[in-house]
Amino acid sequence: MKITGNTQVFFVIADPIGQVRAPELFNRVFELHGVDAVVVPLQVAADDFEPTVRALFRSPSTGGVFLSIPHKPAALTVADRCSELAEVAGAVNALRRGRDGAIEGELFDGLGFVKALDDAHIAYAGRRVLLIGAGGAASAAAATLAARGTSEIAIFDPVADKAMQLASRIVSAFRIDAYAAASNDPAGYDLVVNVSPLGMKTDDPVPFDVARLDDGAAVFDVLMKNQPTPLVRAARARGLTAEPGFEMLIQQAPLYLRFFGLEAAASGIENDASALRAMIYPPELLDSHRLS
Template identity: 40%
Template sequence: MTGGNPISGTTRLYVVLGDPVAQVQSPGLLNPLFARLGLDAVLVPVHARPRDFDQVFGGLRCVGNIDGIFVTVPHKVAARGLADRCSPMVDITGSANALRREADGSWYAENFDGVGFVAGLVGAGCDPAGLRVALVGAGGAGSAIAAALLAAGAARLSVCDPDTAKLAGLLERLDPHWPGRTTTSTAPDLDGADVVVNATPLGLRPEDPLPLQPRLLPPGAVVADIIMKPRETRLLREAAALGHRVHYGMHMLDGQVDSYRAFFGLP
């Protein structure tokens, strides 16, 4: 059902691409929104493995009744390269998580992960302005969150990722806009951090290792995870047991809804 009506030949389509897709929460958030707005539209998950992503994306962009493509792990960097045009935020972060079809049939890419994460953080009572933040993961979502945290006034940002080339590329894109406020390392640098963020996929599966050691967290640090399912990852569970305030991944998606409405021209 879309907007209270059955799916039909007039239904407009939105898809979310990922590998895996069992964890995606956007259909449960946006399909009820379409219904409340009375829109004949539906968002469906599409499982696209990395080796097939270019082919899947290329096919979808040719489908005449698809108006939007959402992108989740691990395709956000690849999606940026396949867009016809990109926002300044996409150029800074090197990744995209939403694309819309323009009137001329081209595809325009934006990244709302960072602004959504910061909006969720502020909404939960943790404004990053003036704080020291440790970020684990320099992939598509991590890069967007890094830029948004700096734009929101974070005093210091340490980013860790085992991929040194990825770190160097991110630092090269961030420093012209926020010079001297970011450091990078291949292992988590938690020293003095007020907020610690896991922006890696570690925690999606029960057998995943921890992205960082909770026993090394600074006293009083807020611990955030961008994983939405499971809601309580092992990292958040162990951090909470040590007395840390935790911040759940769903806040990041909640913080993006208004941005999506404006981006796709929804009422």
């Protein structure tokens, strides 16, 4: 990679930063499509987040900022304006400088999620969905599902108040049937989504009882670590459609690129994302994706 005085610099901000895949993924995109830009990881503590972002955007060399845990909610307050979807979800995962100099924010987690469902031919419009977890990923997924016509969204979280608050925001914004589920029982739902951290560690319990899934139900596990997780394996052993979270990142890539004004690279990834999938999919899951 050749870096010059004209190279645009994009930053990925997280704390911790070591697990974030965006630098290697997008630097590969820039290399493949001849974009004079580089993505740099930046570990920033929560107390330093806002001043760091404002300092970065004072430089015309800054092309934009990708955001990961735990900074997505805080970025909502740093942005001068953002989309309704980001407002409802209460999070932002990309920041750019607008033409008027304002900081603009957007959230692509939910859009990447539903595009991953589309890629796997998992229906969600008019369906009943159970989300396991009520954090940032769940907020993005719930808001986007509601905007795309899901008929019912149940949210289960061990901290019941979190689930109730998220459900309330979804009802207020979209006027659909959204509520805090009393348990993690997946029976009766068409799609069950693990948006909790369960499965990140090898000794984690399965987020719900796979035996209770309806015949024909689908499972999506947003995790990108330890895949295929026991949840994905168990659901597939029942003959059900069960997908890992990798495709969320693949489907978000052109959304980020277009947001940052890199249209040619965005179109290139939409036409052929095979190089990116080869980077992040384990061989076992890459083969199954090719067959889907």
